Structures are given as structure tokens and as C-alpha cells.
Amino acid sequence: MFISLESLLRLGWSFGKTVVKNRLVKAPQLPRVLAQYGPDGMLSATPGDHETLVAAGRCTHCGRCDVRALETDSFTALGPRGPRAFVQGVSRRPGLDGTVGPEATAERLRDLSRHCPVEVPFVALAALVRRRYDEHRALVAPMVVRAH
Numbered sequence: 001m002f003i004s005l006e007s008l009l010r011l012g013w014s015f016g017k018t019v020v021k022n023r024l025v026k027a028p029q030l031p032r033v034l035a036q037y038g039p040d041g042m043l044s045a046t047p048g049d050h051e052t053l054v055a056a057g058r059c060t061h062c063g064r065c066d067v068r069a070l071e072t073d074s075f076t077a078l079g080p081r082g083p084r085a086f087v088q089g090v091s092r093r094p095g096l097d098g099t100v101g102p103e104a105t106a107e108r109l110r111d112l113s114r115h116c117p118v119e120v121p122f123v124a125l126a127a128l129v130r131r132r133y134d135e136h137r138a139l140v141a142p143m144v145v146r147a148h
């Protein structure tokens with residue numbers, strides 16, 4: 001196999017340019033990805049989302065939040081199946097299955113976190129679900145209209 005000197009020089013030049021550019025320019029890629037794939041249905045991600053979802057993943061199904069919600073007469077504030085089901089179910093597909101109503105006040109959500117042994121961040125989780133639900137609706141509504 002013969003490789004010309006010119007090809008080698010061009011390859012080396014391109015490799016060097018890529019390495020130097022990647023070292024010098026640290027532009028975040030996420031905005032570009034979202035701009036590209038947002039119109040196709042990709043929902044946004046903010047820097048805190050990962051931390052929130054990891055914290056929700058610590059839920060051990062202990063049910064103490066359900067008990068607390070029953071005590072404070074707010075069992076359905078995060079959905080008909082209660083806060084434990086909200087954390088386990090809705091938070092896995094935040095915003096796609098529904099949103100969080102106004103009865104889930106910040107005070108109630110903070111109270112649930114205080115009674116959770118692993119401190120699931122209910123306030124942040126509810127905010128994530130609300131934000132994603134609004135985005136999802138904004139994306140899906142025009143598609144539904146177009147389909148008719």
C-alpha cells in the first residue's frame with residue numbers, strides 16, 4: 001500500500017488542528033445539541049437536572065412520604081397515587097405523563113423532603129416535571145394540530 005507524502009501531511013495537519021482546537025476552545029455542546037434536536041422532541045436539560053434525578057433515584061420505597069402526605073391531607077397533591085409513586089414513576093419520565101398541580105406548594109414539598117430519610121428533593125423534582133411538561137405540550141400540540 002502506498003501513501004503519498006502529501007496525504008500524510010494533510011492528515012497530520014488536520015489531526016493537529018483538531019487537537020489544538022479541542023484544547024483551546026471549550027464551548028459547551030449542550031446548547032448546540034438542543035438547538036439541533038429540540039424541534040424533533042428532545043426536551044431540555046439544565047445543569048441541575050442530573051443531580052435531581054440521581055437524588056430521586058435514592059428513593060427506597062419506604063413510604064414515609066405517603067404517610068406524611070396522609071397526615072397533612074395532601075396525598076394527591078403530586079398525583080392520585082401519592083408522593084412515593086410520583087417519585088418512582090413520574091420522575092422517571094419527567095413531564096411526559098403529566099404535570100404537578102398548584103396544590104403541590106413549595107411548603108408541602110419541602111415538608112415531604114424533611115420526612116424523607118434520603119432527602120429526595122421534591123421541590124426540584126416538581127419544578128423539573130412542570131418545566132418538561134410545558135415543553136412537551138408546546139412540542140406536541142402543533143403536531144396534533146398538523147395531524148388533523
Ligand code: SF4
Nearest residue numbers: 059060062063065116
Ligand atoms: S420517603 Fe423518600 S425514600 Fe421513602 S418512599 Fe418517599 S421519596 Fe422514597
